[in-house]
Amino acid sequence: MQLLGIDALDRLIDELSRLPGIGRKTAQRLAIFVLKSESQYAENLAEAIYNLKKETQLCDKCFNIAEGSLCSICLDTHRDPSKICVVEDIVDIFAIEASNEYKGLYHVLGGVISPLAGVMAENLHLNELIDRVKNENIAEVLMALNPSTEGEATMIYISKLLSGLNLKVTRIASGVPIGSHLEYVDTVTIGRAISSRREL
Numbered sequence: 001m002q003l004l005g006i007d008a009l010d011r012l013i014d015e016l017s018r019l020p021g022i023g024r025k026t027a028q029r030l031a032i033f034v035l036k037s038e039s040q041y042a043e044n045l046a047e048a049i050y051n052l053k054k055e056t057q058l059c060d061k062c063f064n065i066a067e068g069s070l071c072s073i074c075l076d077t078h079r080d081p082s083k084i085c086v087v088e089d090i091v092d093i094f095a096i097e098a099s100n101e102y103k104g105l106y107h108v109l110g111g112v113i114s115p116l117a118g119v120m121a122e123n124l125h126l127n128e129l130i131d132r133v134k135n136e137n138i139a140e141v142l143m144a145l146n147p148s149t150e151g152e153a154t155m156i157y158i159s160k161l162l163s164g165l166n167l168k169v170t171r172i173a174s175g176v177p178i179g180s181h182l183e184y185v186d187t188v189t190i191g192r193a194i195s196s197r198r199e200l
């Protein structure tokens with residue numbers, strides 16, 4: 001849908017409406033806000049977006065966001081390197097970190113197995129996880145995937161991959177409602193789900 005036929009405005013609305021959770025109406029409101037704000041704001045916003053891609057990369061080890069080859073969590077010597085928490089997405093790391101309940105390392109899968117959406121096991125960072133477990137002296141893998149049907153199936157798949165290797169495989173406790181996303185669950189609930197995790 002064209003708004004007033006102004007190409008520059010329509011283009012921004014198109015791009016904004018591709019963001020998750022942003023519908024057409026919200027995209028229009030945001031674009032108009034940028035239009036009405038100081039030029040400096042528009043420049044700062046554009047530069048922040050541009051630099052985000054230019055100055056960051058994925059961590060070589062855990063696929064979290066990083067400024068160099070390793071992320072700040074992998075580089076942090078105060079963390080317990082014998083624990084890996086497996087998450088679906090980078091935003092889940094933010095949610096778990098906010099709960100202050102976990103002090104190990106992470107591994108971002110990049111999704112969950114979902115044949116309907118065309119995501120198969122080989123599309124996820126599963127081989128890298130197995131390599132880490134074999135090479136890094138890992139004592140525990142804690143699975144903290146979103147409790148959806150696909151998340152559950154992926155956790156079962158991972159626990160089978162890890163069976164036979166000498167380590168504890170746990171999953172976050174129920175309490176995180178089925179179908180919800182960790183990033184929207186409050187930190188107390190996430191903290192409790194981690195501290196009362198159960199072994200598989």
Ligand SMILES: [Zn+2]
Pocket residue numbers: 059060061062063064070071072073074075
């Ligand atoms: Zn990392």
